[in-house]
Amino acid sequence: MSIVEIARTTAPGVTIENLTIAYGGLPAVSGVSLELKPGTITGLVGESGSGKSTLALSLLGAVSKPGRVISGQVVIDGIGDVTKLEPEALRRARGAKIGYVFQAAQNSLNPLKTVGKQLLDLGKAHNVRNLREAHPLLERMGLNADRVLRSYQHELSGGMRQRVGIMFALVLNAHVMVLDEPTTALDMITQANILQIVRDIQRDRSLTTLIVTHDVGVVAEVAQRIAVMYGGRIVEQGDTHRVLAEPRHPYTRALINAIPRLTGDVDEAKPLPGTPPTLATIPKVGCVFRERCPLRMEICDSVEPPAVGGVACHAVNKGDAS
Amino acid sequence: MNSFLWRLAGHLTRGLAMVWVVTTFTFFLIRLMPGDPVQIQYERLIAQGMSPDQAESATAITYGFLPDGPVWQQYLDYLSGLLVLDLGVSVESQGIPVADRVFGAMPWTVILVLSGILISFLIGVGLGVVAALRRSSFVGHSLSIAGSLLHGVPPFVIGIVLAALFTRRWRWFPSGGVYNGDEVAPGFYADFMLNVAYHMVLPASAFALASYGGWLLAMRSSVASVLGDDFLLAAELRGLTSWMRFRYLARNAILPLFTVLAISFGLVFGGAIFIERIFNYPGLGMLLLSSIGARDYSMMSGSFLVITVAVIIANILADLFYSFIDPRVRRQT
Amino acid sequence: MSNNVRRRFWRGVWAALKRRPSRIAGLVIVLLFTFMAIAGSWFYPDRLPYDVDNIYAPISWKHPLSTDFEGVDVLALVITGTRGVLLVAAAAGLVTMFVGTAAGLYAGYRRGAPDSVLMRIADFVLTVPGFPLLIVLTTAIDVGTWWKMALVLGLIGWGGLARAVRSQTLSLRERGFIEAARGLGLPTRHIVVKQLLPNIAPYIATNLLLAVTAYIYAQVGLYFLGVLPLDTSNWGVMLNAAVFQSGALISPDALPYLLAPLGAILLLTLGVVLIVDALEEIFNPRLRER
Numbered sequence A: 001m002s003i004v005e006i007a008r009t010t011a012p013g014v015t016i017e018n019l020t021i022a023y024g025g026l027p028a029v030s031g032v033s034l035e036l037k038p039g040t041i042t043g044l045v046g047e048s049g050s051g052k053s054t055l056a057l058s059l060l061g062a063v064s065k066p067g068r069v070i071s072g073q074v075v076i077d078g079i080g081d082v083t084k085l086e087p088e089a090l091r092r093a094r095g096a097k098i099g100y101v102f103q104a105a106q107n108s109l110n111p112l113k114t115v116g117k118q119l120l121d122l123g124k125a126h127n128v129r130n131l132r133e134a135h136p137l138l139e140r141m142g143l144n145a146d147r148v149l150r151s152y153q154h155e156l157s158g159g160m161r162q163r164v165g166i167m168f169a170l171v172l173n174a175h176v177m178v179l180d181e182p183t184t185a186l187d188m189i190t191q192a193n194i195l196q197i198v199r200d201i202q203r204d205r206s207l208t209t210l211i212v213t214h215d216v217g218v219v220a221e222v223a224q225r226i227a228v229m230y231g232g233r234i235v236e237q238g239d240t241h242r243v244l245a246e247p248r249h250p251y252t253r254a255l256i257n258a259i260p261r262l263t264g265d266v267d268e269a270k271p272l273p274g275t276p277p278t279l280a281t282i283p284k285v286g287c288v289f290r291e292r293c294p295l296r297m298e299i300c301d302s303v304e305p306p307a308v309g310g311v312a313c314h315a316v317n318k319g320d321a322s
Numbered sequence B: 001m002n003s004f005l006w007r008l009a010g011h012l013t014r015g016l017a018m019v020w021v022v023t024t025f026t027f028f029l030i031r032l033m034p035g036d037p038v039q040i041q042y043e044r045l046i047a048q049g050m051s052p053d054q055a056e057s058a059t060a061i062t063y064g065f066l067p068d069g070p071v072w073q074q075y076l077d078y079l080s081g082l083l084v085l086d087l088g089v090s091v092e093s094q095g096i097p098v099a100d101r102v103f104g105a106m107p108w109t110v111i112l113v114l115s116g117i118l119i120s121f122l123i124g125v126g127l128g129v130v131a132a133l134r135r136s137s138f139v140g141h142s143l144s145i146a147g148s149l150l151h152g153v154p155p156f157v158i159g160i161v162l163a164a165l166f167t168r169r170w171r172w173f174p175s176g177g178v179y180n181g182d183e184v185a186p187g188f189y190a191d192f193m194l195n196v197a198y199h200m201v202l203p204a205s206a207f208a209l210a211s212y213g214g215w216l217l218a219m220r221s222s223v224a225s226v227l228g229d230d231f232l233l234a235a236e237l238r239g240l241t242s243w244m245r246f247r248y249l250a251r252n253a254i255l256p257l258f259t260v261l262a263i264s265f266g267l268v269f270g271g272a273i274f275i276e277r278i279f280n281y282p283g284l285g286m287l288l289l290s291s292i293g294a295r296d297y298s299m300m301s302g303s304f305l306v307i308t309v310a311v312i313i314a315n316i317l318a319d320l321f322y323s324f325i326d327p328r329v330r331r332q333t
Numbered sequence C: 001m002s003n004n005v006r007r008r009f010w011r012g013v014w015a016a017l018k019r020r021p022s023r024i025a026g027l028v029i030v031l032l033f034t035f036m037a038i039a040g041s042w043f044y045p046d047r048l049p050y051d052v053d054n055i056y057a058p059i060s061w062k063h064p065l066s067t068d069f070e071g072v073d074v075l076a077l078v079i080t081g082t083r084g085v086l087l088v089a090a091a092a093g094l095v096t097m098f099v100g101t102a103a104g105l106y107a108g109y110r111r112g113a114p115d116s117v118l119m120r121i122a123d124f125v126l127t128v129p130g131f132p133l134l135i136v137l138t139t140a141i142d143v144g145t146w147w148k149m150a151l152v153l154g155l156i157g158w159g160g161l162a163r164a165v166r167s168q169t170l171s172l173r174e175r176g177f178i179e180a181a182r183g184l185g186l187p188t189r190h191i192v193v194k195q196l197l198p199n200i201a202p203y204i205a206t207n208l209l210l211a212v213t214a215y216i217y218a219q220v221g222l223y224f225l226g227v228l229p230l231d232t233s234n235w236g237v238m239l240n241a242a243v244f245q246s247g248a249l250i251s252p253d254a255l256p257y258l259l260a261p262l263g264a265i266l267l268l269t270l271g272v273v274l275i276v277d278a279l280e281e282i283f284n285p286r287l288r289e290r
Helices: A003-009 A052-058 A087-096 A115-125 A134-140 A145-149 A158-170 A188-205 A216-222 A240-245 A250-257 A314-321 B002-031 B037-047 B052-063 B071-083 B098-133 B138-152 B155-169 B190-227 B230-237 B242-254 B257-278 B284-293 B297-325 C003-019 C021-042 C074-110 C112-127 C130-140 C146-156 C159-174 C177-183 C188-225 C235-245 C252-283 C285-289
Strands: A014-023 A026-036 A041-045 A067-076 A098-101 A176-180 A208-213 A225-230 A233-239
Touching: A014 A052, A026 A052, A026 A067, A026 A208, A026 A225, A026 A233, A041 A052, A041 A188, A041 A216, A052 A067, A052 A176, A052 A208, A087 A098, A087 A115, A087 B230, A098 A158, A115 A145, A115 A158, A115 B242, A134 A145, A134 A158, A134 A188, A158 A176, A158 A188, A188 A208, A188 A216, A208 A216, A216 A240, A225 A240, A225 A250, A233 A240, A233 A250, B002 B037, B002 B071, B002 B297, B002 C112, B002 C130, B037 B052, B052 B297, B098 B138, B098 B190, B098 B242, B098 B257, B098 B284, B098 B297, B138 B190, B138 C252, B155 B190, B155 B257, B155 C235, B155 C252, B190 B242, B190 B257, B230 B242, B242 B257, B257 B284, B257 B297, B257 C112, B257 C130, B257 C188, B284 B297, B284 C130, B297 C112, B297 C130, C003 C021, C003 C252, C021 C074, C021 C252, C074 C112, C074 C146, C074 C159, C074 C188, C074 C235, C074 C252, C112 C159, C130 C146, C130 C188, C146 C188, C159 C177, C159 C188, C177 C188, C188 C235, C188 C252, C235 C252
Parallel strands: A041 A208, A041 A225, A098 A176, A176 A208
Antiparallel strands: A014 A026, A014 A067, A225 A233
C-alpha cells in the first residue's frame, strides 16, 4: 500500500482548541474547543449570529476582514494549525485538502464563466492536471456531467448549484469538508436528496465533515456528533442520539422543544422567549444564556460556566455533582 | 444565437425610427426657421440675376427640396435625397456638396473621440479599481475626489487649461489643425501618421481628462458591489490564486460599464465640439459651429444629422457588444 | 410627513454634514453662489464702469481680480455673471423635475403600454446628443429670452431623471408598497403624493442638483463658443473673450481675467460634488458604514 493509498483511507481529524475570534474587540467565537473525529459528520447548530459561520470559516483559516484570531488553534492532521499557516500554504490547503460548500442560495460561482472553465481554473491554481474525477462525482450526484460543465451559473437550479458546489469541494480529493447551511433555500425533496448525497459521499470517501445549520432536523438525519452554539460558545456537544434524546443544557432543550412535529399538536412546539444576543450585546462576564435561561442562578451573572462532560451550564453541572 | 439576431433586429428598428425622427426634425427646423432661409436664398439668387427656374433648382439642390410646393412633397423629396446620402449643397460655399465636407470631417472626429474614450476608459477603470480596493485609505479618497471634480467640471475648462499651458505657455504642441501640410502630405506612411498623432495629443488628452473621472466613479462603485459578492469568497476558499480572483473581480465589475458606455456617446460628441473649437481641430463639431456662424443651414443640418446618426450607431454597437460578452444576456433561458 | 419624521430628517442632515466638515464647506460654497445670483447685481450698476486707461490692472484692493480688456473690474463681472445663468438653470431644473418625475412616476405606476412608450421617448431623449441639439436649436429659437432658454434646456435633459424615478417606483412596487396602499383602499392620488413621492424625493433631489449644474455649464458653454450674442455678462462671455479674442492665453497680465471664470466654475463644481456626497449619505444610510 502506497502512502497515497493510506492517506486515502484514513481521514484526518480536526482539533479546535480554545479558539477565540474577535471583531474589533467583540468576540464572535469565544474559547471554543471542538474535536471532529476522523471520518465522521459533526453538526454545528445555532441561531444566526451565534458565531457558527465564523467557526466554520476558521477551519479554512479564513477570518473575514475586521476579525482576528485572538487565541487558540485549529489543527488539521497532515496540515497543522491553519490559523498560523503562511498565506501561500493556506491557499494550497484550501480547495485541495479542505473543501467548503456554500449555501445554495448564495452565488458561489463566477457568473461569467462556465462550470467547466472554473474547474480548469481550480486545477491550474493547485497544479492539478487530472480533473477527470469531476465527471463521476457529478454523475454520482445524478447530474448530466457534460451538460453541467458547459453551463453558466444562471442556467442551473438551486439543487444543481449545490451539487456543483460539492463537486468543487471534493474534486481535488479533499478529506475535510465544511458545508454551510447546505439545505437552506432548497425545497423539501431537494433537501432530502442533498442530505442523501452528503451521507453517501461521506461513507465512500471517508471524509471528516462539518455541517453548519440552524436546522436540528438536518443534524438528526446525517450527523454522528452534534455541537450546539450560543453567543459564540459551544454550550453542549456530544453524540447526536444522546443529545437529541436527552438534551441537558437548557438552550439545547429549548431548541428541541421549539421544533413542531409532523404528527401531534402544533401547540406542543414552544418557542424560546427573548432574542439571541448580537455581537454587541453578548454579556462580557458570566453565562451568555442567562437572560433567557429558566435555570438561572446567582453564579451565572459573574462566572462563565466551564464545559463539564460536554455541557457548559452551572445548573446542570451542579446537579450532576451533587 | 437566435436571441442575438432578435436583439439585433430590435436595435436596428429602434435605430431607424430614431434616425427618422431626427431627419424629420431637421427638415422642419429648416422649413420653419424664422426668416425662412429657403425663401431668402431663392430671392437672393433671383436678385443675382438667375431666372426663377434656375433659382428654384439651385435652391432645391442646396436644401434637398423645392422652395415652393406642398410641405409633404418637400418632405418626401428631402427624405429620398437622404436615402442616397444626398445632404444638399453648402449655402456658404456654393457648389460644394454638404456630404463631401461632412464625411471629410468625420474621420478626424471619430479618431479623436475613439482614442479619447479608449484612453479615458483604460485610465478610469484602472484607477477605479485602485480607488475601490483602497477606499478607506488616503490614496483612495484622493482618487475619488479628483475623479468627482474632473467628472463635474465641464470639458471646456480642461481644454482651455491644457491649451493655455501647452500651446501658449510652453509651445510643446501645435495650437491647431490635424497635420502640418508644409511638412507632410496625406498618405499611409509613418511620418504622416506621427504628424497626425502629434496634432492629436492635446485634444485627445483633454478628452481623456474630461471623461476619465466618470469611468473612475462608475468602476469604483461597480468593484465595491462585486467585492461583496459570494463568488469571490468562494473562489478564495477554493484556493484560487490572487491573480485569478482579481480577474474574476475585474471582469464582473467592468461588464456593467458597457451599458454606461452605450449612453455616453451623446455626451462625448457634445464635448467634442468644445475640444475641437479650442484646439482648432477641423472635425464635425467645428463644421457644425462654423456653419452656424455663417448661417449655412444646409451644412448645419447635415452635420447635425451625421453626428446624431453616428451616436445612434455607436449606441447600438456598444449595446450589442455588451449582450455578446455577458453570458446572462447571451444565453437567456 | 409628520413633525417627528421631519425632525429626524433634519437631524440626519446635520449628522451627515458634521461627519465630514468638507460637506459644510460645499453647502457654504453653493449658498455663496446663490447669494451672488440674487443679491450680486444690487451692488453694481447695470452698466459696469469701464476705464480704458486701466486695462489688465495689477491686482489691488480696488480690483482684487484685476480688470479686463476694457478696464472693467473682473470680480464685478464674475458676480454679476451668475444671475442670468443661475435663473435660467434653476427654471430649467424645475422643468426637468416636473417632466421627468411625472413621466417616470406614470410609467412606473401604470406599467404596460404607457411605460414602454414613455421609456422609448426617454431613451430617445437620452440618446440624441444634447449639446449639438442645443446649438442647432439656438439658430431657430430666440433663446435670449430666459424662459425659452429654460424650457429648451429642461426639455432636452429630462430623460435621465425619468428613468431613475421609474426604476425607483418599480422597486417600491416590488416591495409591495402600492399593492398594500391599494389594499387599504387609498385613492391613487394619495398613494402617489403621500406614499411614492416622499420615497423617491432623494433621487429627485440629487438628480436635480446635478441637472442644474449641467444647465449652468451648458449656457456658459454656449456663450463660450460664441453661439449666442455676447452682449450680456456671463462667465462664458468672459472665457470667449479671454481665449479667442483678447489673447489672454499669451499675455501674463491678462491671466486673472482668464482664471477668474475658470476658478468660479471649479469652485461651484467642488461645492456641488461635496453636497451630492452628503445627499447620498443622508438618503442612503447604508453608506455610513464605510
